[in-house]
Amino acid sequence: MSRAEHGISRQQISPNCLKVLYALNAAGFQAFIVGGGVRDLLLGLTPKDFDIATDATPEQIRAVFRNSRIIGRRFRIVHVHFGREILEVSTFRAVTGDNVEIVEERVSRHDTHLDSVHSASGMILRDNVYGNIEADVLRRDFTANALYYTVRNFEVYDYVNGITDVDLRCLRMIGDPEQRYREDPVRVLRAIRLAAKLNFTIEAATEAPLRPCARLLESVSAARLFDEFMKLFFSGHGEKTFLMLQKYGVFSVLFPGAGAALSKDDGHYQRLLLSAFVSTDARINDDKSVTPAFLLAVILWPALQMQMRTNQTAGTPPAMAMNDAAQMILSHQLERISIPRRFSMPMREIWDMQLKLPNRRGKRAELMLGNKRFRAAYDFLLLREDAGENLDGLGQWWTQYQTANPELQAQLQSHLDSDEPHAKPRRRRVKSRNPKPTTPIIGAD
Ligand code: ATP
Numbered sequence: 001m002s003r004a005e006h007g008i009s010r011q012q013i014s015p016n017c018l019k020v021l022y023a024l025n026a027a028g029f030q031a032f033i034v035g036g037g038v039r040d041l042l043l044g045l046t047p048k049d050f051d052i053a054t055d056a057t058p059e060q061i062r063a064v065f066r067n068s069r070i071i072g073r074r075f076r077i078v079h080v081h082f083g084r085e086i087l088e089v090s091t092f093r094a095v096t097g098d099n100v101e102i103v104e105e106r107v108s109r110h111d112t113h114l115d116s117v118h119s120a121s122g123m124i125l126r127d128n129v130y131g132n133i134e135a136d137v138l139r140r141d142f143t144a145n146a147l148y149y150t151v152r153n154f155e156v157y158d159y160v161n162g163i164t165d166v167d168l169r170c171l172r173m174i175g176d177p178e179q180r181y182r183e184d185p186v187r188v189l190r191a192i193r194l195a196a197k198l199n200f201t202i203e204a205a206t207e208a209p210l211r212p213c214a215r216l217l218e219s220v221s222a223a224r225l226f227d228e229f230m231k232l233f234f235s236g237h238g239e240k241t242f243l244m245l246q247k248y249g250v251f252s253v254l255f256p257g258a259g260a261a262l263s264k265d266d267g268h269y270q271r272l273l274l275s276a277f278v279s280t281d282a283r284i285n286d287d288k289s290v291t292p293a294f295l296l297a298v299i300l301w302p303a304l305q306m307q308m309r310t311n312q313t314a315g316t317p318p319a320m321a322m323n324d325a326a327q328m329i330l331s332h333q334l335e336r337i338s339i340p341r342r343f344s345m346p347m348r349e350i351w352d353m354q355l356k357l358p359n360r361r362g363k364r365a366e367l368m369l370g371n372k373r374f375r376a377a378y379d380f381l382l383l384r385e386d387a388g389e390n391l392d393g394l395g396q397w398w399t400q401y402q403t404a405n406p407e408l409q410a411q412l413q414s415h416l417d418s419d420e421p422h423a424k425p426r427r428r429r430v431k432s433r434n435p436k437p438t439t440p441i442i443g444a445d
Pocket residue numbers: 034035036037048049051139140141142145146184186187190
């Protein structure tokens with residue numbers, strides 16, 4: 001499709017991306033923007049990033065750009081660095097099979113004939129067979145993601161009717177959908193994520209195997225699933241993504257404990273999760289900071305609560321019941337998704353603070369305000385109340401207390417003492433002994 005027809009202009013493309021395309025062309029190679037970048041340009045959206053595909057091998061790409069590095073977990077690609085912008089350049093790859101012409105060298109490791117090796121379930125384990133552009137098209141997931149834009153003649157190359165599907169706003173798997181999900185079950189997540197994000201429908205044959213293939217995600221590495229978890233819930237469309245994950249039975253594969261708890265739910269936990277996704281989406285769309293620790297705390301909360309109840313029924317005191325349950329829920333979850341400690345630690349602190357927030361007497365309230373997790377724990381508390389949990393106005397109390405001057409804070413605490421039937425007698429003298437007006441201590445218990 002020509003420039004006049006597709007209407008993509010170079011102004012919409014990052015200058016560094018253009019530099020890479022021109023430099024590869026100048027060195028005698030083909031170079032294309034491919035994937036989400038072209039798709040988003042056609043949709044009139046600003047692409048998140050630009051991926052580049054070329055017939056140059058990683059070594060040849062490396063030779064063109066000093067500022068580049070060959071990297072690769074699943075396959076070898078080249079990162080070209082321009083300050084903070086990193087462009088991903090990958091060599092045309094082929095899916096293995098009789099229909100694929102292999103034109104480039106094979107990067108042979110071990111003694112296998114082909115570098116793309118399938119496991120017994122049909123999953124691609126290694127994938128480093130180079131191909132030409134026609135072959136590269138076939139290893140991509142959806143037709144809308146298999147469009148190639150070149151600055152040689154400003155054409156968009158479309159071998160699979162991807163442009164039509166972009167116009168139809170439709171995700172259509174290239175090849176046999178079920179086989180493609182088996183090859184790489186992450187495509188199940190990608191179908192859901194992209195449909196939610198782009199507001200695309202999933203074409204019937206592409207949709208049908210989603211539910212039956214959901215369990216295949218169990219064989220994907222926990223590290224890769226963490227990366228996907230981040231993309232699923234931190235792109236501003238978490239609510240819709242969550243509902244779709246549930247619709248196709250995928251949520252309970254990613255979060256088995258949470259899935260089980262939600263299935264026994266009367267609607268309360270569903271509301272809790274939904275409002276967390278809604279507020280996370282709103283924050284992302286307002287460019288406010290978000291942390292996976294908070295969202296994970298919410299997602300795993302229903303399972304935590306159920307386990308905690310079991311522990312308490314067995315006679316374990318609350319703090320210990322919480323601690324034991326937290327350990328158990330987290331270790332189960334880690335089998336599926338590897339949550340880095342920098343997120344799981346604050347997640348547990350947010351949970352711990354839910355037990356502490358009701359104990360506001362004496363110095364506790366003030367100390368809690370200074371806790372670095374206070375904000376997240378307080379937000380979490382409000383979310384629980386929003387979802388219908390009756391916490392006796394605890395959220396409102398903390399809302400007032402935070403912004404109150406010391407006098408009002410003292411008042412809030414004194415109400416607390418008089419409201420509570422078992423509160424210890426107020427010891428006003430403690431206050432008069434305290435020389436600092438900023439630390440209102442009433443009833444230091
Ligand atoms: P986003 O807008 O979220 O970046 P994207 O489609 O660009 O969406 P990327 O993960 O950036 O997604 O991948 C770039 C391209 O690589 C895709 O458009 C697709 O062509 C191809 N691709 C990525 N992951 C897979 C996969 N698991 N199977 C097949 N092709 C894939």
